[in-house]
Amino acid sequence: MLIALQDITFEFGARTIVEDASWHIVPGDRVGLIGLNGTGKSTLLRIINGEYSVSKGSVNKIRNLSIGFFNQDLLSFETDDSILSVGMTAFAEALELEKDIERITKELEHNQTEALLHEFSDKLHAFEALDGYNMRHRTAQVLEGLGFSTADLERPYNEFSGGWRMRVLLAKLILQQPDVLMLDEPTNHLDLPSIEWLEKYLQGYAGAVIIVSHDRYFLDRMVNKIVELYQQQLHHYTGNYEDYEQEKELRREMQQRAYENQQEYIRQQERFIERFKAKATKAAQAQSAMKRLEKLDRVEQVDGGPSRIRINFNVDKVPGKILCTLQDVSKKFGDITVLEHTGAEIDRGDKIALIGANGKGKSTLLRIIAGTEPMEGNRIPGHNVVTSFYAQHQLEALHMDYEILEELKSAGSGRTELELRSLLGCFLFTGDDVFKKIRILSGGEKARVALAKTIISQANFLLLDEPTNHLDMNSVQMLIDALGKYEGSYVLVSHDRYFVSQTANKIWEIVNGEIKEFKGTYAEWEEWKKRQAAAAQPPKPAKGEKGKNKGGNNAGSQDSAPATASAPAKGAPINKEAQKEQQKLQRQFQQLEDTLARLNEKKAALEATLGNPDLYGDKDKFRQTEADYQQVLQEHARTNQQYEELFEKLINNE
Structure with missing residues (x-):
């Protein structure tokens, strides 16, 4: 056991965060810590980290336990050092030895004493034991895995925005490899x-991992336990988030049945008394019955859980069939090309998710669609299109002197104050929160x-840039429900895969400056990508069995070449035309095999070149x-498709 929280109680002023709660963390745990916003998840992590002391109970840890805590407070860190240097501070002991x-090397140039040589040897041995020779490579590997280019590694840390700085600090924590790694909303960045x-x-991480996240897909893939902080108690579940939902529903049903049975028993006893x-x-006997009721451990009624208020979009006008057309659009920022001679069309009923890596131009494309970003090419708006654009940069358009409720009233929706307050409740503004001034709110x-x-x-056309940031799971689900009933169209940018999977009927991706469209859901797109990746793999080479039908007819497999037509039955007439056609197909098949082999060699050579860090110093x-x-990838995919089609022809002609 690494950490044991035993019957702990912790208050924040007059507010109780946890009461008589217990939690044991063991090696190999992958725990998702969940709960509504404001229930105290981050506070609980700080208790584990030793930043807060409990008023009751105990927090016990094994000796020399190392804890890494990734959280927003890390942003206070400032330095002009390169991000590679910041990441390498994870190897503090190795750097000191270096x-x-x-x-000592400089001293040995003038003074080669036996003591100094022994010290030098000991230091070298310790440095090697700490894998010091690989610390630069390992740091670069993790930083590049988190989205930095090789050229970025020597840039000063202070040049980067908050989100990119958080990635650097996450890389540093990962490289420290603490016994317990605590991640507070890591996917936000x-x-x-x-x-x-x-x-x-993280799947191969040796220590225990505790994750606070609103990303359901991330939790489903990462965790083997769920701990829910709810009503000042810690509720433990085995499995991922999907398992938690099923188990929680089962527990609620059992509790409700137990409550109903107990209530019936209480009514019977009260009638008797x-x-x-x-x-x-x-x-x-009546007196005994009264004492039994007094001592009875009451089962609580199942609460309704977080409120799920239904929100409906009102669409004022029905737009034309086409909402927006982009023709031959190009966009550059200095030397960086974001879009190049590309186009797209957004039709009525489209619910498009624009996905991909940061820096590919997703937000830029949204602004181009909205008509607020200058570009080369044509943007043709549709008839009767009323657009509403939600993005982080739109926040300054809020009236800073308005109260929150007043701000919503100013939108002119015609909704009642009760309806507006209900909506604000979904977005975590309850009670007197609605009277806060916009200027005092956090980002x-x-x-x-x-x-x-x-x-x-x-509006009948929405542009949504990362709408789920700063929302808890209940609010995200509310937004999904609302978009599901929305009669208009939208384009959204999101890294929340669950949200995208529930809202999109088309996927857009920006690849080499072009908008690539996939007509289908996110799950279908993922499956298509897997098939594309599999098709790009080279076929297994024949193992010297060409022209032989070794071990029976193996025509259904690509492990051996299909140019093994069965001999005609004895006495059967030979169809010379069919035989010529078969020979022609076999020659074509051999040519395609040779072409694929050449393409595989070229692909491997280019991959080796792309893997050389020196390449990135020469932009052209x-x-x-x-x-x-x-180009090789496209040619390989095209040739591989021809190969498979010809394979089927050969089999059918046999």
């Missing part, structure tokens, strides 16, 4: 490729107000190599 080795990299990394308490012959709170304003607009050479690589 300095000692450099010092990551794009999809980085989230997928983190998932793969009421009837016989005044009767001398039954008074003793996350302003974002929630702006999203609420978007929902009550009467990198772009040319990347373009050549993409």
Whole structure:
């Protein structure tokens, strides 16, 4: 056992966060800590980290336990050092040894004493034991996994925005490899490729991991336990988030049945007491029944859980069939090309998710669709289109002197104050919170107000840039429900895979400056990507069995070439035309095999070049190599498809 929380109680002023709660953390745990916003999840992590002391109970840890805590407070860190240097501070002991080795090396130039040589040897041995020779490579590997380019590694930490700084600090924590790694909303700062990299990394992590996250997909793939902080208690579940939902529903049903049975028993006993308490012959029994009821451990009624208020979008006008057309659009920021001679069309009823890595131009494309971003090419708006755009940069459009409720009233939706307060409750503004001034709100709170304003607009076309940031799971589900009933169209940018899977009927991706459209859901897109990746793999080479039908007809497999037509039955007439056709197909098949082999060699050579860090120092050479690589991939996919089609023809002709 690494950590044991035993019957702990902790109060924040007059508010109780946990009461008589217990939790044991053991090696190999992958725990998802969940609960509504404001229940105290981050506070509980700080208790584990030793920042807060409990008023009752005990927090016990094994000796020399190391804890890594990833949280928003880390942003107070400032330095002009490179991000590679910041990441390498995870190897503090090895870095100190490296300095000692450099010092001793200089001393040995003038003074080669036996004691100094022994010290030098000991330091080298310790440095090697700490894997000091690989610390630079390991740091670069983790930083690049989290989305940084090789060229970024030497840039000063202070040049990066808050989200990118958090990635650097996450890399540092990962490299420290603490016994317990606590991650408070790590996916808020990551794009999809980085989230997928983190998932793969954490799956092999040796220590225990505790994750606070509103990303259901991330929890489903990462955790083997769920701890729910609810009504000052810790409720423990085995399995991932999906298992938790099923188990919780089962527990609620059992509790409700137990409650109903107990209530029926109480009613029977009360009727007995009421009837016989005044009767001398039954008074003793009635008295005993009263004592039993007093000592009864009452089962609580199942609460309704977090409120799920239904929110409906009102669409004022029905737009034309086409909402927006982009033609031959190009967009550059200095030397960086985001979009290049690309186009797209958004039709009525489209619910598009724009996904991909950060820096690919997703938010830029949203602004181009909205008509607020200058670009080359044509943007043709549709008829009767009323657009509402939600994005982080829109927050400054809020009226800073308005109260929250007043801000929503100013949107002119015609909704009653009760309806507006109900909506604000979904966005975690309850009671007197609705009378707070916009100016005193945090960035996350302003974002929630702006999203609420978007929902009550009467627009028939929504542009939503990361709408689920700063929302808890209940609010995300409320937004999913609302978008499911929305009669208009929308384009959204989100890294929340569950949200995308529940809301999109088309997927857009920006690849090499082009908008690539997939008509289907996120799950279908993922499956298609897997098939594409599998198709790009080279076919298994024949093992010297060409022309032989070794071990029976194996035509259904690509492990051996299908040019093994069965000999005609004895005495059967030979169809010379069919035989010629079969021979022609076999020659074509052989040519395709040779082409695939050449393409595989070219692909491997380009991958080796792209894996060389020196390439990224020459911008033009990198772009040319990347373009050549993409061309080879396309040619390989096309040739592989021809190969499979020809394979089927050969089998059918046999």
